[in-house]
Amino acid sequence: TEIRYGVGDLTQQRLLSNNCLLGPLRHDSIPACATTASADEADSWAPWSYKPYCPQNTNYCVFTSAEFQGPDRGVSIIDVQPSKSNNATSAAASLVQFLSSALAREAAQRISPHYEVRDIPGKGKGLIATRKISRGQVLMIDHAAVVADERFPTRVRREHGRLLLREAIERLPMAREVLSLARSSSDPDNVPAVEDVMKTNSFSVEIGGRAYMALFPQIARINHACKPSALTHFNATTLSNTVTAFHDILPGDEITISYTAFALPSQPRRTHLLHKWGFPCTCALCALPPRLLAESDARRELVDRLGREVVALVEKGGAQDLKKAVRLYRKVVKAVEEEGNQICDEWN
Numbered sequence: 001t002e003i004r005y006g007v008g009d010l011t012q013q014r015l016l017s018n019n020c021l022l023g024p025l026r027h028d029s030i031p032a033c034a035t036t037a038s039a040d041e042a043d044s045w046a047p048w049s050y051k052p053y054c055p056q057n058t059n060y061c062v063f064t065s066a067e068f069q070g071p072d073r074g075v076s077i078i079d080v081q082p083s084k085s086n087n088a089t090s091a092a093a094s095l096v097q098f099l100s101s102a103l104a105r106e107a108a109q110r111i112s113p114h115y116e117v118r119d120i121p122g123k124g125k126g127l128i129a130t131r132k133i134s135r136g137q138v139l140m141i142d143h144a145a146v147v148a149d150e151r152f153p154t155r156v157r158r159e160h161g162r163l164l165l166r167e168a169i170e171r172l173p174m175a176r177e178v179l180s181l182a183r184s185s186s187d188p189d190n191v192p193a194v195e196d197v198m199k200t201n202s203f204s205v206e207i208g209g210r211a212y213m214a215l216f217p218q219i220a221r222i223n224h225a226c227k228p229s230a231l232t233h234f235n236a237t238t239l240s241n242t243v244t245a246f247h248d249i250l251p252g253d254e255i256t257i258s259y260t261a262f263a264l265p266s267q268p269r270r271t272h273l274l275h276k277w278g279f280p281c282t283c284a285l286c287a288l289p290p291r292l293l294a295e296s297d298a299r300r301e302l303v304d305r306l307g308r309e310v311v312a313l314v315e316k317g318g319a320q321d322l323k324k325a326v327r328l329y330r331k332v333v334k335a336v337e338e339e340g341n342q343i344c345d346e347w348n
């Protein structure tokens with residue numbers, strides 16, 4: 001996702017905030033202010049592991065649970081300070097609720113990986129299946145490591161934005177792993193790693209009706225395809241993202257997801273991939289001749305429109321509504337199959 005700061009720069013090298021003196025980039029230590037806290041103080045910011053980090057003159061804080069999903073993971077949230085937001089709808093509030101529920105104490109569901117990270121020509125790294133993954137099989141459940149209000153970059157100074165990102169990532173037990181993810185800036189010497197990594201690897205999600213950028217450390221290794229082999233489903237309560245095979249994936253095949261909405265027409269799709277993700281789309285779908293591309297766009301728009309109608313009819317729930325929903329659903333399946341076959345024809 002995009003990170004553009006709204007207000008000008010500050011030139012301070014070090015900022016004193018919440019009694020935490022911020023030094024140079026740390027990769028394996030926690031902030032001094034957190035380690036010196038008394039038990040009483042720590043109680044006052046539970047369930048967070050550290051005192052929330054709130055740079056002066058911003059409405060934003062970093063909330064970190066270092067134990068989330070096990071001692072080697074954790075999650076940090078950049079969100080508005082509770083007193084200045086509708087607490088009930090913030091990601092932090094949603095996570096507070098989740099952390100105090102029995103569900104959070106259940107062991108994380110670990111799925112033995114049927115894939116490995118490998119170099120993929122022209123794409124950096126990616127995931128390659130090492131065993132057959134059947135259509136409909138859940139191949140990964142990943143939890144967010146960083147979640148940030150999508151509006152925060154436009155509402156803070158660049159320096160503050162970068163400090164928030166730095167604290168969010170460096171307070172995590174898995175900071176090193178997050179910082180080793182791909183970077184895509186064309187000017188890497190002048191863009192801090194925390195910002196570049198977040199920009200290159202985070203996806204838009206919705207929590208409590210608000211847009212957030214979320215970084216999932218394992219999903220971050222999955223490359224884009226316009227006709228992907230897997231789909232993701234985000235759960236805003238548990239901050240988990242489930243990856244499911246869309247069709248059979250054979251050993252040696254790349255596991256891909258779509259970075260764009262299914263119905264986004266080809267032209268804005270290419271623009272989005274180039275400007276927001278930094279690569280020109282070279283997949284078979286984008287390379288179709290204009291007439292076939294227009295047919296593909298129309299099919300995708302149809303699937304999207306009919307899909308919404310089916311959901312609305314099922315929600316109404318009357319006998320006639322359900323009959324019509326089944327009829328429309330058959331059309332959706334046919335259009336999805338045509339879209340798939342048509343692209344496969346192009347490959348043959």
Ligand SMILES: C[S@@+](CC[C@H](N)C(=O)[O-])C[C@H]1O[C@@H](n2cnc3c(N)ncnc32)[C@H](O)[C@@H]1O
Binds near residue numbers: 182184200221223
């Ligand atoms: C979320 S990361 C995906 C994993 C990444 N390739 C890596 O090395 O960790 C997104 C970045 O991967 C690259 N990428 C993803 N899909 C691609 C594709 N279809 N073609 C070229 N590059 C792609 C782009 O550099 C993009 O900014």
